[in-house]
Amino acid sequence: MNEKDWLFKHLSICALCGRCKQDCPTYNTEHNEARGPRGRLLLLYEAASGNTPADQSLIDRVYSCLLCGACGEVCPSGVDIMGALLRGRSMLKGHDRSFRLLRPLVTAATKSPLLSYRFLTVFKELIGPVLIKKGLLHPGLELDFTPLHKEGTVFQPSRGKKIGRVVFFTGCAVRYLYPYLGKSLITVLNTLGYEVVIQKKEYCCGAPLLGLGLLKKTEELAYKNYELFKKLKADALITLCPTCTMVGNGLYKRLFGISLELINFDDFIVENHQVAGGLSVKAFYHQPCHLRFRPEGASNSLGLLKEMGVEITGSSQSCCGHAGTYSIRFKEQSKRMLNDRVNEFNASKADVLLTSCPGCIYQLSKAVQHDRVLHTVEVVEEAIGEDQS
Ligand code: SF4
Ligand code: SF4
Numbered sequence: 001m002n003e004k005d006w007l008f009k010h011l012s013i014c015a016l017c018g019r020c021k022q023d024c025p026t027y028n029t030e031h032n033e034a035r036g037p038r039g040r041l042l043l044l045y046e047a048a049s050g051n052t053p054a055d056q057s058l059i060d061r062v063y064s065c066l067l068c069g070a071c072g073e074v075c076p077s078g079v080d081i082m083g084a085l086l087r088g089r090s091m092l093k094g095h096d097r098s099f100r101l102l103r104p105l106v107t108a109a110t111k112s113p114l115l116s117y118r119f120l121t122v123f124k125e126l127i128g129p130v131l132i133k134k135g136l137l138h139p140g141l142e143l144d145f146t147p148l149h150k151e152g153t154v155f156q157p158s159r160g161k162k163i164g165r166v167v168f169f170t171g172c173a174v175r176y177l178y179p180y181l182g183k184s185l186i187t188v189l190n191t192l193g194y195e196v197v198i199q200k201k202e203y204c205c206g207a208p209l210l211g212l213g214l215l216k217k218t219e220e221l222a223y224k225n226y227e228l229f230k231k232l233k234a235d236a237l238i239t240l241c242p243t244c245t246m247v248g249n250g251l252y253k254r255l256f257g258i259s260l261e262l263i264n265f266d267d268f269i270v271e272n273h274q275v276a277g278g279l280s281v282k283a284f285y286h287q288p289c290h291l292r293f294r295p296e297g298a299s300n301s302l303g304l305l306k307e308m309g310v311e312i313t314g315s316s317q318s319c320c321g322h323a324g325t326y327s328i329r330f331k332e333q334s335k336r337m338l339n340d341r342v343n344e345f346n347a348s349k350a351d352v353l354l355t356s357c358p359g360c361i362y363q364l365s366k367a368v369q370h371d372r373v374l375h376t377v378e379v380v381e382e383a384i385g386e387d388q389s
Contacts, residue, residue, distance in 0.1 A: 001090040003215075007048035007084060012039055012179035014079050020071035023293075026064055029336060037081055038073040044088040051354045062088050063096070064330055066323035067211060068289035069246065083254050089134030089213030096213070098329060100212040103212050105208055106325075110172075110221065112203040116178045117147060138366050148179035148198065155186045163193035164235040169248070172204050173358035181240055181358060185265060189238075191384050192273060199228060205244040210251065211324045216376045219256050220249075226258045233249045240265050240377055242290035242299075242322075242357050250295065258311040264291060266301040266356050268377050277308035284350035285315040286341060286364065288357035289323075301356050301376055308383040314348025316341050320355075322363030334363075342367045354379060 001009070020037040021027045027036030034043065040062050062085070066324035071081050093103070109116040148170055156162075162215045174182045182198075189196045203225045206218035225248065229237055239245055239262050243314060248260035269275060283305065291299040302312060321327060321337030345353050345368065353368050355361060364373045 001027070002046045002118055005086045006087055007091065009327045010080060010114060010377065011045040011048070013077050014038070014045070014075075014196075015077050016042070017076065019076060019352060020081060021073050022068040022074070022080075023085065025066060025068060025070065026333070026336065028318070035064050038086075040065060040088070041079070041081065041084055044091075046083060046191050047088075047309055048091065051088060052153070054092050056095075057252050059092050059096045060098070060169050061384050062092060063098075064326075066289070066319050066321075066326050068319050068323065069293035070289065071239055072293060073295060080254065081208045082251070086210055086213075086215065086251070086255065089211070091213075091216040093213035099212055099325070102325065103330070104213065106208045106212060107214065107217055109204065110209055110217075113172050113176060114147065114149075119308055126343060128369045137360060138362065144327060146179065148175045148182040149200055153198050153200055157193045158187075158190045160193055161219060162195055165195040165233070166238050166268075167197045167199070167229065167232050167234040169229070169237050169239040170198060170259070171239055171244040171358070173362070174240050175202070178358050178361065178375075183270065184377045185238070185240055185376070188269075188377060188381050188384060194235075199232075199234070201228075203228070205241075205247040206341060207243050207247045208324055210247065211326070215255065222252045222258060225260060226252070232308055236268060237262050238265055238268050238357060239263075240356075242288045243359055246290040246294065260320055263300065264356070264362070266299045266304060272305050275304070275380055275383050279309040279379065280311075281309075281352060282311045282313050282348075282350045283352050283379075284345045284348040285312055286320060286345075286353060286355040286360055287315065288355060289319050299356070304376065305354065305379060308379060310379065313350045314344055317345050320360050320363045324358045324359070327363065334389060338363060338367055374375050 016038060019037050024036045033039040035218050043058050045063055047058060052058060064337045067086055069082060075081060168185060170182055185194050203221045206221040209218045237260060242264055245264045248262045253259045284300055306312060319337055320341050321334035326336040352365055353373045356375060361373050361375060
């Protein structure tokens with residue numbers, strides 16, 4: 001079934017009740033029906049039926065979604081809202097003038113992330129300012145780190161008995177932009193007694209392609225990852241990126257009928273370990289959308305942090321505004337969401353801003369000094385270090 005037919009068939013069951021709008025961050029920020037899920041679905045239905053032309057203003061409204069998932073689980077009629085939003089992007093991509101250049105660029109970057117990374121680091125003086133001007137790169141980001149894959153592929157437990165073997169799905173953001181987070185994860189898991197395996201070659205989960213409506217290309221990556229990881233014998237496939245988890249599990253399943261069965265770091269620790277810790281720090285916690293709006297319910301990251309002695313002085317209730325290409329296409333709206341989160345953080349008088357997603361770290365570091373924005377894995381590393389010192 002092509003996308004048009006799929007949309008026409010599945011969206012005809014929408015009762016237009018509006019329940020899905022309640023937690024939608026774009027609807028709640030702009031109070032505009034066409035910037036909420038019900039409005040977007042109606043536009044897609046009309047476009048799929050041929051009643052409305054797929055012009056740029058319709059495309060902008062459909063693409064103004066963060067793909068946060070807040071609308072996903074609440075529909076009383078059982079509409080597959082996320083599936084419809086993604087298929088809708090795919091149906092419209094040929095008419096979309098806004099991202100004509102970005103689509104081939106992102107396709108090339110996801111096909112050869114290492115090559116793109118090397119190109120970027122070698123030519124950063126030349127192309128860095130252009131990317132910054134276009135909003136594709138934020139000025140504070142250091143690009144001269146050593147990518148994580150150079151660190152080797154198997155890391156043995158540091159002491160004591162081995163209690164398990166886990167594979168680390170690094171995700172592109174950790175592997176290339178924030179390798180120090182990957183090192184923290186390896187330290188934590190080795191200290192807890194796990195052998196940690198990193199694949200030398202891993203494929204992008206496809207999230208940036210999905211956001212651009214490139215479903216076929218995402219499917220190619222999905223199957224490559226599936227073939228690669230299904231043959232590895234391990235107790236768990238762990239990641240630090242909730243978006244990789246959402247894509248590799250729920251969206252792969254929904255769109256292509258396969259699943260990587262990834263587990264997010266926070267969930268893995270909460271489910272398998274008690275991390276005692278006498279940390280003494282005041283923190284604000286920003287829960288990533290993809291750890292909050294999901295079929296299995298929100299992660300208990302806050303409980304984990306409190307268990308380690310972190311004093312939570314505030315937490316955010318909505319998206320940071322990153323959402324991949326959303327922050328490039330809708331700069332003003334993205335900035336407004338970021339400012340709201342930063343104002344909440346400042347009002348909380350916390351020392352640090354904690355989150356559990358490299359994408360959120362990227363966005364929040366645009367407005368908060370990078371060394372005050374930490375991933376939960378860094379806090380667990382600190383707590384475990386304290387416990388053993
Ligand atoms: S998608 Fe579901 S929740 Fe949203 S308006 Fe339609 S029926 Fe209501
Ligand atoms: S995914 Fe998020 S931003 Fe998009 S329509 Fe649903 S609630 Fe709104």
